[in-house]
Amino acid sequence: MKISERSAMALATRLLIQRNALTEHAECQARVLVEAELKGHPSHGLQRLPRIIARIERGHIDPRTKGEGFWRAEAVWDVDGRSGLGPVVAMAAVERLAERVVTSGIAIAAIRNNNHLGMLAHYVEHIAERGHVGVAMSSSEALVHPFGGTRAMLGTNPIAIAVPTAGRPLVLDLATSTVSMGKIHHYAATGRPMPEGWARDAEGKPTTDAARAKSGSIAPFGDAKGYGLGIAIEVLIAALAGSALAPDICGTLDAEALCNKGDILIVVNPKAAPELAQRLSDYLDSVRTSPPSEAGRPVAIPGDGASLRRAAALRDGFDIEPSLWDALNALSLSPSSVLEGQSF
Amino acid sequence: MKISERSAMALATRLLIQRNALTEHAECQARVLVEAELKGHPSHGLQRLPRIIARIERGHIDPRTKGEGFWRAEAVWDVDGRSGLGPVVAMAAVERLAERVVTSGIAIAAIRNNNHLGMLAHYVEHIAERGHVGVAMSSSEALVHPFGGTRAMLGTNPIAIAVPTAGRPLVLDLATSTVSMGKIHHYAATGRPMPEGWARDAEGKPTTDAARAKSGSIAPFGDAKGYGLGIAIEVLIAALAGSALAPDICGTLDAEALCNKGDILIVVNPKAAPELAQRLSDYLDSVRTSPPSEAGRPVAIPGDGASLRRAAALRDGFDIEPSLWDALNALSLSPSSVLEGQSF
Numbered sequence: 001m002k003i004s005e006r007s008a009m010a011l012a013t014r015l016l017i018q019r020n021a022l023t024e025h026a027e028c029q030a031r032v033l034v035e036a037e038l039k040g041h042p043s044h045g046l047q048r049l050p051r052i053i054a055r056i057e058r059g060h061i062d063p064r065t066k067g068e069g070f071w072r073a074e075a076v077w078d079v080d081g082r083s084g085l086g087p088v089v090a091m092a093a094v095e096r097l098a099e100r101v102v103t104s105g106i107a108i109a110a111i112r113n114n115n116h117l118g119m120l121a122h123y124v125e126h127i128a129e130r131g132h133v134g135v136a137m138s139s140s141e142a143l144v145h146p147f148g149g150t151r152a153m154l155g156t157n158p159i160a161i162a163v164p165t166a167g168r169p170l171v172l173d174l175a176t177s178t179v180s181m182g183k184i185h186h187y188a189a190t191g192r193p194m195p196e197g198w199a200r201d202a203e204g205k206p207t208t209d210a211a212r213a214k215s216g217s218i219a220p221f222g223d224a225k226g227y228g229l230g231i232a233i234e235v236l237i238a239a240l241a242g243s244a245l246a247p248d249i250c251g252t253l254d255a256e257a258l259c260n261k262g263d264i265l266i267v268v269n270p271k272a273a274p275e276l277a278q279r280l281s282d283y284l285d286s287v288r289t290s291p292p293s294e295a296g297r298p299v300a301i302p303g304d305g306a307s308l309r310r311a312a313a314l315r316d317g318f319d320i321e322p323s324l325w326d327a328l329n330a331l332s333l334s335p336s337s338v339l340e341g342q343s344f
Numbered sequence: 345m346k347i348s349e350r351s352a353m354a355l356a357t358r359l360l361i362q363r364n365a366l367t368e369h370a371e372c373q374a375r376v377l378v379e380a381e382l383k384g385h386p387s388h389g390l391q392r393l394p395r396i397i398a399r400i401e402r403g404h405i406d407p408r409t410k411g412e413g414f415w416r417a418e419a420v421w422d423v424d425g426r427s428g429l430g431p432v433v434a435m436a437a438v439e440r441l442a443e444r445v446v447t448s449g450i451a452i453a454a455i456r457n458n459n460h461l462g463m464l465a466h467y468v469e470h471i472a473e474r475g476h477v478g479v480a481m482s483s484s485e486a487l488v489h490p491f492g493g494t495r496a497m498l499g500t501n502p503i504a505i506a507v508p509t510a511g512r513p514l515v516l517d518l519a520t521s522t523v524s525m526g527k528i529h530h531y532a533a534t535g536r537p538m539p540e541g542w543a544r545d546a547e548g549k550p551t552t553d554a555a556r557a558k559s560g561s562i563a564p565f566g567d568a569k570g571y572g573l574g575i576a577i578e579v580l581i582a583a584l585a586g587s588a589l590a591p592d593i594c595g596t597l598d599a600e601a602l603c604n605k606g607d608i609l610i611v612v613n614p615k616a617a618p619e620l621a622q623r624l625s626d627y628l629d630s631v632r633t634s635p636p637s638e639a640g641r642p643v644a645i646p647g648d649g650a651s652l653r654r655a656a657a658l659r660d661g662f663d664i665e666p667s668l669w670d671a672l673n674a675l676s677l678s679p680s681s682v683l684e685g686q687s688f
Contacts, residue, residue: 073449073613075419105417106452110615133583149643151634161576163583172576174569204635222566225518228646229573231631232505232516235624239477239507242617245627269417271454273586280579283589287575290495291548299493302572 001325002317008034011328012049016085018333019056021063025088029063032087032118037320038313039306043182044119047324052085052115053331054255061085061115066092075104081114083258089114090123090136090263097267098130110241111263116252120160121173121306127267128162128169135266136160139237141253142246144177145217147227150204152217155246155261156180157233162303164270165280171303176230177218181253184213237262345669346661352378355672356393360429362677363400365407369432373407376431376462381664382657383650387526388463391668396429396459397675398599405429405459410436419448425458427602433458434467434480434607441611442474454585455607460596464504465517465650471611472506472513479610480504483581485597486590488521489561491571494548496561499590499605500524501577506647508614509624515647520574521562525597528557581606 009030016026029052036044055061065082067089072078077096081089093109100107117123120136127134140155160173178198187194187210199213200206207213220227238245243262251259270276284301292298353374360370373396380388399405409426411433416422421440425433437453444451461467464480471478484499504517522542531538531554543557544550551557564571582589587606595603614620628645636642 072615073445074447075451076449076613078615101417103418104448105420106450106610107419108450108612133580146631146634146643148637148641149631149634150637153631153634159573161580163576163579165579170576170579172572174572176569204637221569225565226569228516228518229503232507232514232646235507235509235514235627236477236505238627239614239620239624240612242615242620245623247627247630266450268452268584269420270583271416271422271586276583276586279589280583283579283582283591286591287490287493287497290490290493290497293492293494293548297492299490302576 001320001322003320003325004317005034005038005314008037008046008318011332012046015049015053015328015331016056016063019053019063021056021085025063025085028087028091029085032122035122035310036119037318038310039119039121040309040313040318041119041306042320043180043186046320046328048116048118049328050331051255055115058255060251060255060258065089067111067114069093069096069109071100075100075107077107077109079109079111079114081111083113083115086115086117086263087122090117090265091126093265094123094126094267097265098127098132101132101267101269106266106268108240108267109263109265111265112241112243113258113260114263115259117263119173120158121162121171121303123265124160124162124173125169125171128164128171131164131270133164133268133270134160134162135264135268137233137237137264139234139243139246139249139261141249141261143181143218144220144230145200145204146231147220147224150200150217153246154220154227154230154234155249156218157230157237159229159233163280164277165284166277167281167284168307169303170284170301171306173302174221176220176226176233178221179218181214181218184210184218188214237264240264345664345666347664347669348661349378349382349658352381352390352662355676356390359393359397359672359675360400360407363397363407365400365429369407369410369429372431372435373429376466379466379654380463381662382654383463383465384653384657384662385463385650386664387524387530390664390672392460392462393672394675395599399459402599404595404599404602407432409433411455411458413437413440413453415444419444419451421451421453423453423455423458425455427457427459430459430461431466434461434609435470437609438467438470438611441609442471442476445476445611445613450610450612452584452611453607453609455609456585456587457602457604458607459603461607463517464502465506465515465647467609468504468506468517469513469515472508472515475508475614477508477612477614478504478506479608479612481577481581481608483578483587483590483593483605485593485605487525487562488564488574489544489548490575491564491568494544494561497590498564498571498574498578499593500562501574501581503573503577507624508621509628510621511625511628512651513647514628514645515650517646518565520564520570520577522565523562525558525562528554528562532558581608584608
């Protein structure tokens with residue numbers, strides 16, 4: 001079934017307000033989930049909302065805090081997320097960085113004790129909209145085995161980068177795993193075999209059986225290099241944020257524990273130079289129009305696909321499983337339970 | 345043949361001083377090349393010295409400048425390299441960042457008009473030795489085709505990251521291409537076929553013939569994700585440094601033109617937290633001792649191999665092609681030509 005952005009925002013915001021979220025916080029969290037749907041990434045969309053709600057109800061998310069930060073150095077915003085909603089804490093940090101970067105030129109937020117951010121693209125896009133270069137990184141539970149290893153020791157450790165241009169910004173958002181655990185769950189649900197090389201089972205053996213992979217580990221993308229990038233992000237985040245390392249991380253995938261992963265956000269002011277933004281756009285256009293390896297499939301710039309899908313979804317709505325939409329609606333509280341929710 | 349670190353440093357330094365380099369600059373450039381040899385990366389080692397010398401002799405490198413910089417914002421060191429020796433300009437920038445980061449917590453250098461840096465690991469290691477997290481990126485000539493494309497549109501765009509720990513730092517240094525052009529030249533010289541998927545020829549067709557690949561393009565590592573990272577680094581460097589984009593870059597591989605690529609260096613002060621450095625070391629050790637996929641081949645942390653090779657090479661010397669060593673010695677100028685060199 002098709003859902004409009006407006007209906008999705010209204011429902012997600014309402015469900016969160018019913019759990020005692022400030023309206024502004026509910027809208028911020030709903031926006032991140034709905035944006036993922038609009039961009040065609042349902043793994044980071046509304047299917048995450050029931051878990052967020054369960055986490056609020058169990059006290060693992062405080063939907064009324066923005067976290068607490070201080071400038072531990074002139075350009076380093078040190079944040080204790082105080083178990084706030086991930087996007088609320090992160091967006092509050094982005095605001096502080098955007099102010100500071102006017103004089104410092106570069107500023108970084110190092111965040112611990114914060115909940116899941118959802119798609120990192122959202123944050124760096126927001127930064128790029130103001131004309132800044134943005135970088136975001138997050139750590140996660142141990143889900144990825146090292147190159148040459150067999151046991152899950154690393155998080156999926158995504159990184160996002162956005163660079164503004166005279167036209168559409170470049171927006172990169174990638175996990176350093178070959179695939180997401182969400183995709184493996186999707187294969188498991190449908191019973192289809194996975195491509196070789198994606199995952200290992202709990203005993204560390206390569207498997208194409210998604211059901212076995214769920215308790216095992218995912219391969220890093222790009223062999224040794226992708227593994228190298230993933231583990232560098234892992235220790236870089238912990239070194240800067242003081243957050244936990246993958247084997248000790250919990251709370252991004254479950255509703256059982258406080259979340260102790262780390263997030264890094266960086267904002268940089270581009271060089272002010274004549275025609276530079278236009279030169280970047282022209283370059284990206286020259287890559288887009290360079291000869292494709294497959295006729296009729298033009299070369300893409302990171303962010304192009306998401307941007308096109310988003311425009312279409314804003315016009316036509318986005319697809320959602322009717323069972324998920326029903327489940328979300330069923331989470332709406334009656335007036336009496338709303339009162340209970342507010343006394344939480 | 346085996347060469348000692350001391351002999352290599354002495355020869356390389358002498359050759360550069362004979363071309364009018366300041367002693368300190370000659371030692372800095374020689375150190376970067378010799379360190380690559382010690383770490384087992386001869387593609388970034390002394391074989392690059394004849395071209396550096398030719399570039400000095402043609403006026404494409406000024407071996408007496410450190411470049412000129414200014415703080416374009418409190419934490420952004422904006423550098424015009426003035427065609428100095430790459431490592432000299434970059435190390436001078438690292439010194440400025442190391443001073444500034446004491447108060448700013450994070451600082452970045454954006455460098456244009458600088459010559460080739462050699463192995464980026466060298467710079468971030470230097471940063472990590474002082475207890476800081478280091479990140480380095482460089483752009484280059486168009487050598488890499490986009491994922492889904494067939495024409496060289498991107499540089500090899502390497503990135504290096506070092507994170508200090510209580511033990512050996514993690515030191516990542518990777519090009520975003522599947523292989524280096526140096527390796528393709530090596531295959532071409534030996535006539536061996538290359539593995540499939542490494543490269544395309546000048547017409548954009550996949551090839552395993554290294555001779556044809558030399559005039560073609562290299563594949564990005566890790567398919568769409570590696571391409572995404574490579575093009576994000578490409579535009580990020582240009583946006584921050586105001587340097588050229590790959591199709592317009594020259595001067596890193598040839599002796600014909602001034603070098604117009606860009607370099608980015610970032611220094612960040614880690615969080616001061618009890619036991620954090622030890623926790624990072626313990627984590628890396630747990631990854632090293634996690635079960636390997638191949639018995640007897642333990643999981644490696646980025647930088648481990650280079651560190652072991654360096655220790656062995658400092659003890660036993662490093663291997664060099666006798667023809668290269670002879671060629672380098674032949675570049676030594678007689679006393680009369682030294683005088684010419686100094687009047688250059």
